Amino acid sequence: MIDRSDVSCPLQTRARWPLAAITAGSIFTSHAYSVSATTLDEAQSHGVIIAVANEPPWMKLDPDGSPAGLGPERDKAILEEVGVTKFAGQMMEYGAMIPAIQSKRATLSSSGALFIQPERCQAVIFSNPVSCGGxxxxxxxxxxxxxxxxxxxxxxxxxxxxxxxxxxxxxxxxxxxxxxxxxxxxxxxxxxxxxxxxxxxxxxxxxxxxxxxxxxxxxxxxxxxxxVADTKLSCAAAAFSKDSVELRNAYNEGLRKIIASGKHLEIM
Missing domain, CATH: 3.40.190.10 (Periplasmic binding protein-like II)
Known part of the structure; x- marks a missing residue:
């Protein structure tokens, strides 16, 4: 049986809309700037760096180095709703994503990359859940x-x-x-x-x-x-550094908008 409890971080707001549950050493690519955005103003002015894993079709980098696949396409649509229009990508193993976010080498992990887990909530802050699976x-x-x-x-x-x-x-x-x-x-x-x-x-x-x-x-x-029997439902979300609360909240607002408009399902 899948346990649907404990899918969000303590003190973080759970999503207030139906989730679209989809059946769905670090290597870094080059990018135009070395320190990622922290505030919404910085993200709107300079863009964001999205950490992605080598997991097509969910996440990948296009030949020109831009982030692509379901997760990054969803991230772009979400952030465009709040005025962010420039996107770069860094490919890395899953275990390198949180250190990259903490050190500002990446602004966020792509929305489908990391499951929300209590120990991860000690290191980063998550958006509202974006997708869930077993x-x-x-x-x-x-x-x-x-x-x-x-x-x-x-x-x-x-x-x-x-x-x-x-x-x-x-x-x-x-x-x-x-x-x-x-x-x-x-x-x-x-x-x-x-x-x-x-x-x-x-x-x-x-x-x-x-x-x-x-x-x-x-x-x-x-x-x-x-x-796998007797495992909990896991929900994935975008992760941000702890000093990026404003940007995380803007991401949540963009997520709400693309779900309400139907664009979320269109992307999927």
């Missing part, structure tokens, strides 16, 4: 029906692939999976290669990403996506 495993045919939870991964001493700094890494550790059985991959494509080469036994990701990876890089005769 947890999934990508399993080879030999394990289908035999693995339903992280606890079973631990009990069977299976090697699980996770993205560094992601919720799935935390869930694996909490369930007792040994450190040597947790294999970090930099992006989903690399994780699927590990699975195909049998260097890991299964791959863990959020449901939307797992479905897309399996569809693009495997087939149902080789692997299957299964829901």
């Amino acid at each position: 947890e999934a495993f990508i399993l080879p045919g030999s394990l289908v029906g035999k693995v339903h939870s992280y606890k079973e991964v631990a009990e069977q001493s299976l090697k699980v692939g996770v993205c560094g700094g992601c919720t799935q890494q935390k869930l694996s550790i909490a369930a007792g999976v040994k450190a040597e059985n947790i294999v970090i991959f930099p992006d989903g494509t690399s994780g699927m290669k590990l699975l195909a080469d049998k260097r890991i036994d299964l791959l863990a990701h959020d449901t939307a990403t797992a479905v897309d990876l399996q569809k693009r890089l495997s087939n149902s005769s080789v692997t299957q996506v299964v829901h």
